[in-house]
Amino acid sequence: MINFTDVLETIKMINEENLDIRTITMGISLLDCCDSDIDRCCQKVYDKILAKASNLVATGEAIEKEYGIPIIHKRVSVTPAAMVLSACEVKDAVKFAKTLDRAAEAIGVNFIGGFSALVTKGFAGADLDVIRAIPEALSVTERVCASVNVGTTKGGINMDAVKLMGEVVKEAAIRTKDRQCIGAAKLVVFCNAPEDNPFMAGAFHGAGEADTVINVGVSGPGVVRSALARHPEANITEVAEIIKRTAFKITRVGQLVANEASRRLGCPFGIVDLSLAPTPAVGDSVAHILEEIGLEKCGCPGTTATLALLNDAVKKGGVMASSKVGGLSGAFIPVTEDAGMIAAAECGSLLIEKLEAMTAVCSVGLDMIVIPGDVSSETIAAIIADEAAIGMVNFKTTACRLIPAIGLKEGDRLEFGGLLGGGPVMRVNTASPAKFIHRSGQIPAPLQSLKN
Amino acid sequence: MRAVITVVGKDTVGILAKVSSLCAAHNVNVTDVTQSILQDLFVMVMLVDLSGIRSGYAVLADELTALGNEMGLSIKMMHEDIFNSMHRI
Numbered sequence: 001m002i003n004f005t006d007v008l009e010t011i012k013m014i015n016e017e018n019l020d021i022r023t024i025t026m027g028i029s030l031l032d033c034c035d036s037d038i039d040r041c042c043q044k045v046y047d048k049i050l051a052k053a054s055n056l057v058a059t060g061e062a063i064e065k066e067y068g069i070p071i072i073h074k075r076v077s078v079t080p081a082a083m084v085l086s087a088c089e090v091k092d093a094v095k096f097a098k099t100l101d102r103a104a105e106a107i108g109v110n111f112i113g114g115f116s117a118l119v120t121k122g123f124a125g126a127d128l129d130v131i132r133a134i135p136e137a138l139s140v141t142e143r144v145c146a147s148v149n150v151g152t153t154k155g156g157i158n159m160d161a162v163k164l165m166g167e168v169v170k171e172a173a174i175r176t177k178d179r180q181c182i183g184a185a186k187l188v189v190f191c192n193a194p195e196d197n198p199f200m201a202g203a204f205h206g207a208g209e210a211d212t213v214i215n216v217g218v219s220g221p222g223v224v225r226s227a228l229a230r231h232p233e234a235n236i237t238e239v240a241e242i243i244k245r246t247a248f249k250i251t252r253v254g255q256l257v258a259n260e261a262s263r264r265l266g267c268p269f270g271i272v273d274l275s276l277a278p279t280p281a282v283g284d285s286v287a288h289i290l291e292e293i294g295l296e297k298c299g300c301p302g303t304t305a306t307l308a309l310l311n312d313a314v315k316k317g318g319v320m321a322s323s324k325v326g327g328l329s330g331a332f333i334p335v336t337e338d339a340g341m342i343a344a345a346e347c348g349s350l351l352i353e354k355l356e357a358m359t360a361v362c363s364v365g366l367d368m369i370v371i372p373g374d375v376s377s378e379t380i381a382a383i384i385a386d387e388a389a390i391g392m393v394n395f396k397t398t399a400c401r402l403i404p405a406i407g408l409k410e411g412d413r414l415e416f417g418g419l420l421g422g423g424p425v426m427r428v429n430t431a432s433p434a435k436f437i438h439r440s441g442q443i444p445a446p447l448q449s450l451k452n
Numbered sequence: 453m454r455a456v457i458t459v460v461g462k463d464t465v466g467i468l469a470k471v472s473s474l475c476a477a478h479n480v481n482v483t484d485v486t487q488s489i490l491q492d493l494f495v496m497v498m499l500v501d502l503s504g505i506r507s508g509y510a511v512l513a514d515e516l517t518a519l520g521n522e523m524g525l526s527i528k529m530m531h532e533d534i535f536n537s538m539h540r541i
Contacts, residue, residue: 002456002532004486006539007497011458011528065510068530249538256537 014069018222018284019250021257022277023073024060025198027205027213027270028052030079030114034087041088042099049076049103049112052212052267057108059264067260069253072219072419076104077203078114086125093126093133094140101141111186113203115146118193120155121442131164135171138183145201151191151388153395157443162388165189166381166437170404173373177406180414180422184403185368189384191391191398196271197327202364202399213270214262215327218254218318220246221276222283224310228292239293240313247274247317255322273327274318275363276310278338280421286310286331287340287350298340299350307331308361328397330363336403336416336423337368346424352383353429360390365398370414370425373406380404382433385443393446453502454483454532455509457516461525463494471498471527474519478512479504494525499532 013019033044053076060074078100085091097115104112115137117127134146148165151157172183188202195206198215205213227246228239254272262269278286287298290306311331319325333355335341344350352369359365365387371380384400391398405414405425415422457475459467472482480500487496505512513529520527 002497002499002535003539004488004497007456007458007535008490008495010530010535010538011460015526062510065513066531067534068528069534252537253534256533 013220013223017220017226018279018281019220019253020070020072021254022217022219022275023075023198024056024071024257024261025075025077025203025215025217026053026056026265026267027077027196027209027215029205029209029211030084031207034084036087036089038088038090038092038095041084042095045084045096045099046103049078050106053107053109055265059261063257063260063264067257069257071257073110075109075198075200075203076107076112077198077205078112079205079207080114080116080118082117082125082127082130083207085130088126091126091129093130094137097133097137097141097144100144104143110143111145111200112143113145113147113200114205115144116148116204118149119158119161120149120152121158123161131168134168134187135175135183138172138186139175145186145203147188147190147193147202147204149190149193150384151392151443153192153392154445154449156445157191157385157388157392159385159442160440162385163381163437163440165384166377166379169380169402170377173404173406180416181403181406182416185401185416185420187401189400191388192396194327194397198273199275199277199328201401209270210268212267214258214265214267215270215273216254216258216261217273217275217277217327218250219275219277220250221278221286221289223250224276225283225285225289225292228289236309240309243310243313244317247314248321251318251321269324271324271326272318272322274315274322274325274329275327276314276331278332278334279419280337280339280342282339285338285340286333287338287344291340297347297349298344299354303354304357304361307333307358311362328363332363332367333358334368334401336370336414336421337419338421342421342423345426352426356386356390359387359398360394363397365391366400366402368401368403368420368423370403370405370423371428372409372425373404374409375404375428376432376434378432378434378437379428381437389443392443393448395448455500455502455529456532456535457498457500457527457529459494459496459498459520459525459527461494461523463489464523467494467496467523467525470519470523471496471516474515475500479506480512
């Protein structure tokens with residue numbers, strides 16, 4: 001017989017502590033959809049997505065029902081659009097984005113990722129066409145997510161792309177200013193972007209991946225926090241151990257669901273992303289875990305150390321629970337999607353500068369941060385450059401998802417609703433980095449890249 | 453295939469009878485039952501064998517949820533693998 005207390009523990013995790021599978025993401029290669037004619041290319045893309053992912057949502061729901069574990073999102077990631085469009089004579093990127101949007105709607109997924117370009121060392125093929133089309137594409141589609149990789153540890157940082165992305169982020173917000181600037185919330189600028197990431201908005205299906213693949217992202221900040229709350233007297237070594245054990249259990253569920261989804265969809269299992277992904281719901285916050293460890297408010301001194309401990313313990317627990325681990329794997333700190341982060345930002349405890357330090361020790365980067373609408377595109381580019389530099393030097397993925405709140409200033413709020421949440425406009429240093437950004441060129445790959 | 457049915461809520465007369473009758477009506481065999489009162493809450497865990505189930509898994513799961521709503525209890529049926537994978541290496 002299955003142990004009585006084990007059963008109750010699992011039920012409690014799901015019912016009271018928001019344990020869920022955050023996403024089952026099917027990666028689909030579109031490399032075989034390349035065509036010199038844009039219309040034929042779009043038709044092939046549409047047909048392939050429908051052929052591969054029509055059963056994705058129904059399969060996810062069936063697994064959810066059978067195993068009793070909520071699966072929040074079923075999503076699709078595709079080959080970076082710039083690669084597919086390179087073969088077209090007319091590189092109409094907006095038409096391509098609309099095709100992705102229609103396909104996503106037809107199969108019933110809420111987001112499709114891969115309106116992307118990888119431009120670490122320069123622009124080729126349709127890279128510039130895709131990047132320049134991002135603001136329009138994100139304003140005329142509902143479900144398409146865009147990402148651009150501007151740097152890697154091996155290649156350095158493309159400062160021309162960084163400068164351009166400062167403008168693109170701002171333009172994406174301006175074009176959607178009547179919709180809470182939502183365009184910028186669907187756009188990620190990466191350094192060291194992973195090719196198997198199941199999480200939006202940065203998911204795309206890398207060129208080295210199989211034709212189709214199932215990647216799963218787990219969640220469970222609430223479970224970790226509750227486990228820690230049961231041991232208020234534990235020392236830090238014990239805290240790390242508790243997090244590790246909890247992460248193991250969470251990830252095992254992810255692995256189970258990934259295997260089952262892969263089997264039912266007849267599609268190879270890719271990776272489990274060991275992440276603590278918060279939502280704005282009460283009891284589903286990464287900031288609250290840090291506060292449970294002993295901070296009065298997230299953002300105060302000690303935040304970076306507690307986050308480093310959390311992030312490492314999550315990976316150590318998760319890695320043994322899964323046969324293949326990948327994606328972003330680590331604690332996420334998206335400000336508007338985390339009730340504790342929102343509260344900390346509102347009371348002035350959490351600042352962008354502290355968030356930047358936090359990104360050096362955890363998954364991803366400056367994520368879902370609302371900044372004043374009058375911040376210049378050069379300043380946005382410079383924030384992107386800082387974040388990319390942290391990723392490049394530390395051999396880790398970093399990203400920026402900044403949302404310029406057009407027409408609003410520090411202290412005002414944006415409200416996206418749903419899992420994207422909402423949050424206060426945060427203060428940005430106003431001294432100008434314009435000269436640095438306008439120099440253009442390339443930050444050469446750092447010494448860390450010379451590992452051979 | 454085996455599943456675990458959990459019942460959580462206020463103790464009342466006939467919980468075990470009603471849940472097991474529903475299982476029997478679907479030709480589902482109850483192989484083990486454990487129940488306890490935890491902090492005034494009635495908790496029952498039932499291991500069932502679904503190999504002879506006449507209707508589909510989803511039909512029984514929905515009927516169990518409906519029975520729970522009717523009796524003011526939370527009744528869930530979950531595949532046993534979720535517990536095995538989470539708690540056993």
